[in-house]
Amino acid sequence: MSMQFWVVQAFNGLSYGALLFLLGSGLSLIFGVMRIVNLSHGSYFLLGGYVALSVIWTTGSWVLAIPVAALAIAFIGLLMERIFLRPLGFDPLRQVLLTVGFAFLFQQAALDIWSGNNFDITPPAALTRSVEAGGMYFPLYRAFMIATALVIGLGLWLAMEKTRIGAAVRATVDDAQMARGVGIDTSRISMFIFALGAFLAALGGVIGGGFLGVYPGLDFEILPLAFAVVIIGGMGSLGGAAIGALMVGLADNFGKALFPEVSYFTLYAPMALILAIKPTGLFGRE
Amino acid sequence: MSERAMTSNQTKILAVLAALVAVAIVVPNTNSFLILLATRALAFSILVMSLDILLGYTGLASLGQAAYLGVGAYLTAILATKYQFGLGYDFWLVLLFGIMVGGALAAVFGLLAIRASGVYFLMITLALGQCVWGLAYRWNSLTGGDNGINLRQRPKFGAIDLSNEVAFFFLVFVIFCISLGLMYTLVRSPFGRSLAGIRERELRMKILGYNTWLHKYIAFIIAGAFGGLSGVLWAHTAGIVSPINIELTNSVDALLMAVLGGAGTLVGGVIGSFIVFGLREYLSTLVPWWQYVLGIIYVLTILFLPTGLMGIPERIRQRRARNGNAGKPKQLAPAATS
Amino acid sequence: MATDATPNASSESALPALELKGLSKSFGGLHAVRGVTFKLMPGDRKAIIGPNGAGKTTLFNLITGIFPSSSGQVLLYGRDVTAWSSHRRTALGMARTFQVTHLFPKLTVLDNVLLAIKGLRPSKYVMWRFMSSYPDVYEKAHGLLERAQFMDRKDTEVRFLSHGEQRQLEIVLGLASDPKILLLDEPAAGLSSGESVEMSEFLQGLDPKLAILLIEHDMDVVFDVASNISVLHFGEMLESGPAEQIRQSAKVREIYLGTE
């Protein structure tokens, strides 16, 4: 294996990890705050891509598509949490099943609205070029994915560490009951986090659309990867999600390149092992 | 009081037997589309019932049950296409191997999964199911990768050719009935009752002298074995085995069928399976929006019928008996106290 | 194995049924139980008292193996069971009840008792016969339920029972395995004074060979049932002795009885 192989694969893995971070960080926060395993998280990702396509088709603006899609899906997430999940109270299994029911509904709605065709989201021409460095070509779009994840990750981290609402979220992740005891409105925190998670997933969907495409079935294809991120990183931990996303992105790329026959196995088997040994994930708090 | 409980139980058994007889009489006299539909639903409901042993009786929500169907189905397909094995009387051996491979896989996975509970169990079974899916999807030389494996023929027992739909339907039907009988005996047995105790309060069971880990582990293996069995039947029912059979959505389907019919009732899962297969394969030929119906049924069931369709008579009875004094809504399968 | 598991009768009478040696447990920085040393002989009736948070329930959890201990030993009939899991300790003849009711809420009263009886029988693993094909188990369950006057409610789901009935069923479940040691964690908690008296009479009527260790706040129940009392305070065994002596102890009055 040449040096080039390693550099290119690492770069690809890194950029894929960036995408998975957008998807996984929201899932992780939702689990941390509400103990809900949100199985419609992949649907948010896919719907984000579809909404962005519609915006692009009508306005021609890719830049506009990103916030519109993310906000639209955040609103859907918010409604889901308020109207359906909240009234169930604390009943994780029923909540999980409910998110599956919604995933099916979203699947059908997407099929009706956007047909069963495969689409690509074409980013502006400026981002489709490649830059050459040391005899290797790096697609600028992948660099853009990494940059976006870095900016979002940094923003989230600052919000969690420096703002009052961030402190309230952290307190809720640590111990929801205690948080309620000291006067934190955990119901509002849940709503906020659910919407934020949907926002991040949809953002990932738009950006991933220029790279993975947008097609029926992507929702349940990407979902297990998001879980791998959360499990490896630890549930409810932002830094963990970043590390998890990086590891999954790299493992996925190198796995496919080095041992294609068992590549998914090499991804999910460690995930199962980690869960068996430490249920809260590698970097999760007990 | 005890006599009333007894008779209500006997009524239930009679109702199930009557339904089975009706299925055996009605289905073969319909068209080949409906016969195949019923065969699929029956083969898959063995998987759903196996999941119900975990979900409804033990309180463990598994999100990877399709893996056991998958290994049973792949085993059948690989033996049939690569080795021409299992296409005659040796089919019965394949059935046995399917049960064994499902149980063996569960014996390995159970070592990792059984320690966890609640949503953690859900996630770890998801991860384990994805391991099997990943192998099926990628291990081209063995599994045919994305395309899967086509089974070109069904077994023949002398003059009986199972490519005849009615003959095959009866084979699946009989195996289904035996499975139902075995699982029903299991859940009524001392071991089965111990699972219910674990579901209700695991700590008390430990203090009463039960090795609850072992009980859950054994239940997990049994569920896996029945999953493998359903896979063998599924392979010949569908005629093709592919990674789709192990996908997360397939495990999710099984879970929702069990919940729709009523977790902890066995036959509820069968009803759920028939409803979902019916909607999916019959309604979809009539209207394009069939999946909305399915999605809305799921959502409404979870919101308003936590005990599933099988819980309706009980709810009506309770409402009548304790008019106005409505109890708390039941939980599906309360996680063991931490 | 079998001879190993049940020491012969002569040595059994000489050995304490339950012995604790320097048993300690800390949760992080909190020392809930500190160096408790204690003996319970077969047939003994002893009580542990102490204010809320003294570590009484934690002590029971250590004895029954729900938590691993931080240091010290638990011995049952002379055997060191400190590293054993709960179900193996139970098999040596120990049973307990919980301060917070731990029943099977969605099973009937009868099913609760059946599970309790089966707990120590190898047939608990049988999966090819109905539970109802074990008449001896049903007979025994009926006997237990009759003694506790539960026969008329045997088909009621436990979650529909009153608090007092649930407390009583806790004890029935504890007795179902014919234990030689019974640990009772505040059996009278939440009972009316009339119910407490009934509970106390029920406990006094139990087989005199049964060793009982009782945690209780209701001092009437304690003095009726136990001949010997130990006082736990901040996880430490402050004082132990005959009931009368503890009743007179100034120190105990100060920290515990004084608060009444």
Ligand SMILES: Nc1ncnc2c1ncn2[C@@H]1O[C@H](COP(=O)(O)OP(=O)(O)O)[C@@H](O)[C@H]1O
């Ligand atoms: N699982 C646990 N984790 C942390 N602290 C505990 C746990 N169980 C009990 N404690 C603490 O140990 C102390 C003793 O509790 P406990 O044994 O329940 O007291 P008692 O039964 O005497 O009222 C209390 O301060 C309690 O908060």
Ligand SMILES: [Mg+2]
């Ligand atoms: Mg206590």
